[in-house]
Structure formats: structure tokens, C-alpha cells
Amino acid sequence: MTGSLIRIKEIINNLNPSEKKIAQYILDNPKEISDLSIKKLSMKSGSSQSAVVRLCKILGYKGYKEFRIMIAKDTVNFNRDNENRYTDVEPKDDLAIIMKNISYNNKKSIDNTMEVLSEEAVEKAVEAITKADRIDFYGIGASQIIAMDAFQKFTRINKNVRATPDTHLQVEFASNLKKGDVAVAISYSGETTDTFESIQIAKEAGATTVSITKFGNNSISSICDINLFVLSPEITFRSGAMSSRIAQLNVIDILFTAVASNMFDDVKEALENTRMAAMSKRIK
Structure with missing residues (x-):
């Protein structure tokens, strides 16, 4: 699934x-939606027109008309059983199958993320980081790997950047930020307690706050100034968690790259x- 459909799939469990x-009706009948008025959709799904409008807003659309157009675009080449399905890894899979499935999931995760990653939000984040005196990246566990990657990259262009796996240091860093600084919270779920605490303190200190989380409502994105969403549905064998890291x-x-x-x-x-410094570390 891409675009509107995968947005729905990602947030469906958090809806009223x-x-x-x-x-659920849209996911089960995606090709019907382009021909349905808001009244007919509400009747067929056993809900109300106001609920349809709310869902469109939650998904980031101005209204039902725009949403219906995007659904139509999504379903042009829609194949729910094959092309648009994340593939899980099964016990005792052949190595060739594992290689193919993991690579597919990683590529699919990036493609799906590009459907929901707002260019406007990226532009705001780039502008804030470009102007920032100090930049903090917060993440725990697998997300700390992302934070350290950001630390390594921005250090290359001599930005004043910090990242640490120590959660006590994270909140200490956050408490000393000021207006004009930037704090970036990385958590796929958007519900990591330590990361939420750090970004909340950074916000209270006056820093511009940026989130990198899954699409939809979550605790971290709800308090951040700028939200950069990724999409990578988690599946049984944790391949989703791996591909979310790639996204x-x-x-x-x-x-x-944009800041540089x-x-x-x-x-x-x-x-x-x-x-040149890195080249000096090479054997040949």
C-alpha cells in the first residue's frame, strides 16, 4: 500500500x-471510493459524514474531495496481495528468500516514507538546523543508532551537535538549550518515555523541536514544532523494525545533505x- 492507503493502515488501531x-471499509474496498460521495461512504461503512471528515483531517487532507482523489491515484496499480505487501521472514527460510525479502522491505519502507514525508516540514527542519547554534539528537535503543549517525554526519560540517546513549545526559543537554537551538527526537513508535522526556525539556527550554516518528498521532510528535514522519509497518519477525531504521x-x-x-x-x-582526516586512517 502507498500514500493514503498505507496512512490508513498505519493509524487504524488508534482511531475511534x-x-x-x-x-476498514476503505481498506477492504479501495477501488470503490472514487465513485462514492461522502454520504454514500458513511452509509456503506455504517458511520457518519462527520466521522469521514474527521478521518480525512487525521490523514492530513483538507477534505473528502482531496482524499478521494488521492485514493483514486493509489488504486491505479493497486494489488493488495502482491506488489503492495510487506514480506515477513519465516523460520528456516532459504537464504535467497531472506535476502530478497529484507531488501524489498527496506526499499518499500523508503518508498512509503516518501509518500508521507512533508516537503514543507523538511524545509522548516533544514532551515532551523542550518541556523542553529546547537543541535541535539535524542534516541534510545535502535533509535540511538540513528542519532549517532546524525551526530557523525553533522560533525563533518562542523556543526555544534550532540548525541549520547546516556538518558541522564540527554536531559541535561536538553535543559541547557535555548531559543535558536534545535532538538531532534527519534522514536519510531513516538512513545519512548526517555526520548519524550528529553524533547519535552528541550521544548520548555525554548529550542525548536523536531520529531522523526511513524505517521499518525503519538506522544512525541504531538509536542514537537516540526514532524517528519516515516512509514514502515512492523511485522512478526521484526523485519519492519529493521526497515523503519532504514527509513x-x-x-x-x-x-x-540539504543543510550542507x-x-x-x-x-x-x-x-x-x-x-582528508578519514583518508589518513586507511591502510592503503
Whole structure:
């Protein structure tokens, strides 16, 4: 699923009962939606027109008309059983199958993320990071790997950046931020307690706050100034958790490259310095 359909799939369990009825009807009958008025959709799904409007807003659309157009685009080449399905890894799978499935899931995660990643939100994040005196990246567990990747990248262009796996240090860092600084919270679920605490303290300190979480309502995105959403549905064998990491790394790459491009005249010397320093560590 891509675009509107995968957005629905991602948030369906967080909807209220009336919205969930509509969402499930759309997922079960995606090709019908382009021919249904809001009244007919509400009747067929056993819900109300106001619930349809709410669902459209939750999904990020101005109204039902825009939503219906996007659903129609999504279903042009829609094949629920094959092309649009994340593939799980099964016990004792052949190595060739594992290689194919994991690679497919990773690529699909990036493609799906590009359907929900707002260019406007990315632009705001890039502008804030470009101007920032200090940038913090917060993440725990697998998300800490993403934070350290961001730390490594932005260090290359001599930005004043911090990332640490120590949650006590994270809140200490956050408490000393100020207006003009940027704090980035990385958590696929958007519900990681330590990361939420750090970003909340950063916000209270006056920093611009950015989230990198899954699409939909969650605790971390709800308090951040700028939300960068990724999409990678988790599946039984945790391949989803692996591909969500790839999607988050891709977002970091986008931010880094855009900031470096904005500041190229200022950072080209730093890029060359770090390139030469890294070359000195090579055997040959």
C-alpha cells in the first residue's frame, strides 16, 4: 500500500470506533471510493459524514474531495496481495528468500516514507538546523543508532551537535538549550518515555523541536514544532523494525545533505578536512 492507503493502515488501531469503521471499509474496498460521495461512504461503512471528515483531517487532507482523489491515484496499480505487501521472514527460510525479502522491505519502507514525508516540514527542519547554534539528537535503543549517525554526519560540517546513549545526559543537554537551538527526537513508535522526556525539556527550554516518528498521532510528535514522519509497518519477525531504521536513516541523509547544500560555501573546507582526516586512517 502507498500514500493514503498505507496512512490508513498505519493509524487504524488508534482511531475511534466510527472512524475505524470507515477506515476498514476503505481498506477492504479501495477501488470503490472514487465513485462514492461522502454520504454514500458513511452509509456503506455504517458511520457518519462527520466521522469521514474527521478521518480525512487525521490523514492530513483538507477534505473528502482531496482524499478521494488521492485514493483514486493509489488504486491505479493497486494489488493488495502482491506488489503492495510487506514480506515477513519465516523460520528456516532459504537464504535467497531472506535476502530478497529484507531488501524489498527496506526499499518499500523508503518508498512509503516518501509518500508521507512533508516537503514543507523538511524545509522548516533544514532551515532551523542550518541556523542553529546547537543541535541535539535524542534516541534510545535502535533509535540511538540513528542519532549517532546524525551526530557523525553533522560533525563533518562542523556543526555544534550532540548525541549520547546516556538518558541522564540527554536531559541535561536538553535543559541547557535555548531559543535558536534545535532538538531532534527519534522514536519510531513516538512513545519512548526517555526520548519524550528529553524533547519535552528541550521544548520548555525554548529550542525548536523536531520529531522523526511513524505517521499518525503519538506522544512525541504531538509536542514537537516540526514532524517528519516515516512509514514502515512492523511485522512478526521484526523485519519492519529493521526497515523503519532504514527509513529514518534516509530522513537523516536528506536533512544532512540539504543543510550542507545550504551552507556549502561555509562548510566545504570542513568537508575536505574531514575527508582528508578519514583518508589518513586507511591502510592503503
